[in-house]
Amino acid sequence: MTTLTAVHGDITTQHVDAVVNAANTAMRGGGGVDGAIHRAGGSEVLADCIARFPHGLATGDAGWTTAGNLPARWVIHTVGPNHAAGERDRSLLLSCYRRSLEVAAGLGARSVAFPLISAGVYGWPADDAVAAAIEAITSTPTAVERVLLVAYSAADHHRVSAAVEALAE
Template sequence: MRITVLHGDITQRRVDAVVNAANASLLGGGGVDGALHRAAGPELLAACRELRTTGLPHGLQTGAAVATPAFGLPARWVIHTVGPNRHAGQTNRALLVSCFSESLRLADSLGAQDVAFPAVGGGAYGWSAMHVAQAALDAVTGFRVSHPASGLELVEFVLHTAEMEAVFRDVLGPLR
């Protein structure tokens, strides 16, 4: 599995799956969540509403992941995950790692060969770039060990700021 780090717009990535740093409601929001919803079109919101009425009436739990079609995005799927909100007192690092781990597991189970991640938890939810990059490193390392026959060939970290990109490059450097 190759790991890449780049500065860019995750809504433009031509990969099998893009990961959405969603909120628990799955009904859109700001940051990456809002950008993905806008780029995917209203069908993404409709699919998320369907998830809420059929299997997730209370929303998506922190650290969990669920997939929808990607609709207007150049990807096949959107994998939604909810990071812990540090500003709201959710400081359990294991939940942050779980966002990355569960998204990797779900991407693999969907048959994805490549997946693009944002800095889950690193925006409005208040986790530092270093904490997010370390969580991503732990998740990727753990996934490689626990899923040696995975079909995932490429994991991209698509960062919105040059600062976040630099931290991810430093932390994930040994994996690349």
């Protein structure tokens, strides 16, 4: 059974087997979570992205690289839909979580930290971003034992905490 925990903090400091990166299709670093993971992980993460994903990655898909200097062993990169640019297919957002868990299980990861995919600069409405994360994580069969849903802002942490607590009721 997977344990889901809400965490208020920085995803780049989580001590888990794998951290999930909310990447862009080019897989060459960017802003928000993507930029933070590339900065903290160092040049090894970008070099591995270039080697493994020479043509990028499709929206809704996921793949892995080394974690470089991060405390995690792997980075699982997933490309969420850009709501602000008109990509509003919720099934793609759900796919990001499902595919990330599949990749994690394939690696043998037992603990994974997720950000709220697409909720930052991609503009997915915060409440639905949390609902989609919870829905996908709790409905995906996986060998991953511990999932952290890491929120950087206090407001997002409040949303995530409330949703996780509601699961226990």
